[in-house]
Amino acid sequence: MASFTTIELLTPTGPVSRRVCVAPPRKPTVDEMPVIDLSSIDQDANARKALAVKIKAAAENTGFFYVCNHGISEELIQSALEEVKGFFNQSTEDKDRVGFHRAGKSCGYHGVGSTQINNKETRDKKETFSMRYDTRIDPLHTEDPQDINSSFSSIDYVWNGTSHLPNFRPVLTQFYQERLKLARKLIQLFALALDLPEDYFDSIVTQPGADAVHLHYPGTEEMPGDAKNGKDVDVGIGSHTDIQCFTLLWQDMSGGLQVLSAADEWLDAQPIEGTLVINIGDFMQRLSNNKFKSTVHRVYNRQTTSRYAMPFFLGFNPDHVCEVLPTCVDADHPPLYEPISCGEWRDMRLKLAESGKVA
Numbered sequence: 375m376a377s378f379t380t381i382e383l384l385t386p387t388g389p390v391s392r393r394v395c396v397a398p399p400r401k402p403t404v405d406e407m408p409v410i411d412l413s414s415i416d417q418d419a420n421a422r423k424a425l426a427v428k429i430k431a432a433a434e435n436t437g438f439f440y441v442c443n444h445g446i447s448e449e450l451i452q453s454a455l456e457e458v459k460g461f462f463n464q465s466t467e468d469k470d471r472v473g474f475h476r477a478g479k480s481c482g483y484h485g486v487g488s489t490q491i492n493n494k495e496t497r498d499k500k501e502t503f504s505m506r507y508d509t510r511i512d513p514l515h516t517e518d519p520q521d522i523n524s525s526f527s528s529i530d531y532v533w534n535g536t537s538h539l540p541n542f543r544p545v546l547t548q549f550y551q552e553r554l555k556l557a558r559k560l561i562q563l564f565a566l567a568l569d570l571p572e573d574y575f576d577s578i579v580t581q582p583g584a585d586a587v588h589l590h591y592p593g594t595e596e597m598p599g600d601a602k603n604g605k606d607v608d609v610g611i612g613s614h615t616d617i618q619c620f621t622l623l624w625q626d627m628s629g630g631l632q633v634l635s636a637a638d639e640w641l642d643a644q645p646i647e648g649t650l651v652i653n654i655g656d657f658m659q660r661l662s663n664n665k666f667k668s669t670v671h672r673v674y675n676r677q678t679t680s681r682y683a684m685p686f687f688l689g690f691n692p693d694h695v696c697e698v699l700p701t702c703v704d705a706d707h708p709p710l711y712e713p714i715s716c717g718e719w720r721d722m723r724l725k726l727a728e729s730g731k732v733a
């Protein structure tokens with residue numbers, strides 16, 4: 375008999391307890407984490423519907439799947455990785471010049487141990503460099519970069535503070551653009567998977583909350599002084615669910631990402647060369663009235679060397695208030711959630727991760 379314990383998750387409405395199996399993570403079955411081949415994503419309606427059927431099955435099961443043939447070149451991914459390594463290899467002083475608190479608005483650098491996504495676990499043993507949506511680099515708006523950011527100053531502050539790394543901005547920008555384009559195609563497949571017209575979400579991803587985060591999890595040998603074996607900084611990123619619609623995650627070959635299965639067992643989301651991992655976030659779970667699963671996951675990097683990962687989080691246009699989808703409610707399934715905008719939801723959740731407590 376499997377034995378279980380509980381973990382606690384922070385949510386804007388208070389802490390929520392989740393049952394989890396105490397056994398070590400196991401390999402997922404192909405149904406639990408399928409690999410979906412996206413090579414037909416630009417083909418006819420039938421081909422796209424067939425992909426949507428696969429996405430629906432995965433979204434209703436673990437809420438995590440891999441995609442291959444996603445169209446983003448390995449060369450671009452490797453160049454982005456080199457730039458990210460170059461950034462993290464700098465002195466703490468150089469990285470702090472673009473520190474989150476100086477830059478503001480979800481841009482810039484967070485040091486190791488500065489976040490705690492789960493306040494019942496340790497502080498997070500990772501450092502991050504974050505980019506947020508900028509109309510000026512959106513391929514949809516290159517002719518017409520209206521300023522939804524109200525001010526580009528925090529974004530420019532970060533790029534100015536990294537301008538001594540000559541390829542950092544152009545390479546990360548190109549990688550961001552490719553993921554934004556892919557995410558816009560995928561949201562159409564999600565619409566089909568939710569029995570909606572393919573273009574249902576198109577008008578609310580024109581200026582989306584789309585954040586790219588670049589993560590470095592130091593190895594056990596790379597932690598400074600006391601933190602090396604310290605209990606207060608252990609988990610790479612604590613148990614959490616993602617916030618917005620879905621996440622496109624590139625991870626290196628280190629391993630360490632663990633995902634909670636539908637039966638509450640930890641699964642090893644092993645890296646598969648040439649794939650991205652996609653997972654559903656809370657906002658999509660809300661809109662789908664819990665049909666699609668926003669799944670708990672965490673990362674441990676207990677190897678001696680570094681682990682790198684580059685997630686991209688897609689949300690809707692931040693001010694657009696969204697209700698539970700019409701195809702996900704009926705007389706037996708009334709809406710479980712109040713309407714809210716994705717931007718408001720995201721800001722509430724990010725505050726929790728910053729402070730480690732309910733705001």
Ligand SMILES: O=C(O)CCC(=O)C(=O)O
Binds near residue numbers: 587625631671672
């Ligand atoms: O590093 C990873 O593989 C996952 C990171 C993650 O879960 C997140 O940034 O939300």
Ligand SMILES: [Fe+2]
Binds near residue numbers: 614615616
């Ligand atoms: Fe995550």
